[in-house]
Amino acid sequence: MLARRIIPCLDVRDGQVVKGVRFREHRVMGEILDLARRYREEHADEVVFYDITASPHGRSVDRSWILRVADVLDIPFCVAGGIRDVAGAEEVLMNGADKISVNSPALADPDLIGELARRFGSQCVVVGIDSSGGDGRWRVHELTGDPSLSREAGRDTLDWVREVQERGAGEIVLNCMNMDGVRQGYDIEQLCAVRDCCRVPLIASGGAGAPEHFVDVFRRARVDGALAATVFHSGQIAIPDLKEYLAARNVSVRD
């Protein structure tokens, strides 16, 4: 049986790993390669590197660190941020990333999803969705890396989830903005609604604060993976302990 994935997310800015609260007030958490090594040794199932400054400022991610990460990691990793076209995606994949994740550029040009899927295969193409709302209605947000540019994208989240799958997305990362950085648990209601219309792997993001939050999101929202940053970077939750906790509660995890 497929293991539920535990995925540390490293928000990268200017070559360092940072983390903000509700997408604001970023503080430095450490060096990229040090954290990558640590997560490899802790048996993280995958690592996501997200350049939070790339998309809003019209810049591309600095690609030089990707090769160094690929050298260090013997587990899969995904790069997000600033990938706007097939050439940019190819460069990231050639440098050793296993997947590329697109968010704002896919909202600006939805055809990009299909172009990437046709060139590299759906399995490489992750679509990240920043979403907030409640009471059964959620809206997509864009350019969330920069508080001064972040805005609603004019799309209903569930519609966008359906559309990106039709266009060839191989995985969806749903970042529930209401819960991001506040460690009160994943947005189970929203994730359940998305799960019901998502036939590709679904990764939950935003809100992890305690081991029981992971049990909840795997059991109740039936997501394929759970992504978190602060609780892992700070050492508050050690991944081996978390996996033991999950296994004891009959959640299938890779030991």
Add this chain to the structure above:
Amino acid sequence: MNRDVALVDCGGANIASLRFALERLGVEGHFTRDAGRIEAAERVLLPGVGAAGAGMGRLTDAHLLELIPRLTQPVLGICLGMQLLYEVSSEDDTPCLGVIPGQVDLLEASPEHTIPHMGWNQVERRAESRLFDGIPDGSWFYFVHSYAAPPGKHCVGDTEHGRRFASVVNKDNFFGVQFHPERSGQHGQRLLKNFLELPWN
């Protein structure tokens, strides 16, 4: 350890991770489509990510269709590279290399079994193989694929995702793994090492 390892260029952008995995084992892989280079190598790796049709197209363009099935040194197909060892893939109805009998088909999607099959899954041993030396039965490996071959005569390890499929195959000097050993942590690294150290004349 065998030093002369040819990595056959059969499409797919992601080759850096495999090259790094070999480097961690002290081996430099040569990325090539040159028939002479491939024929002379001590070990041949057939990697590949992407569609079967595109992969076979690249092998056809490089005039490798007849060479690869005739190779006598150990050959390891990884992911798409394993699928290309079979007779045919239903992905775009693509005739493949025909080294291993059987057909590669699309896995069946369901709410519990999403496609692509992406993530860590367990390999259950079905027959002895030197590839498994030092790797416990039921170990986890990293998979990313939508198509797979049924467990057949040459299947030495299988995996369940909706249905059971062949995740490790071996026929004579040809080996295939449906997962990505270069992205499967310590066990993946050990499997690659086992392949490179296979006793072979």
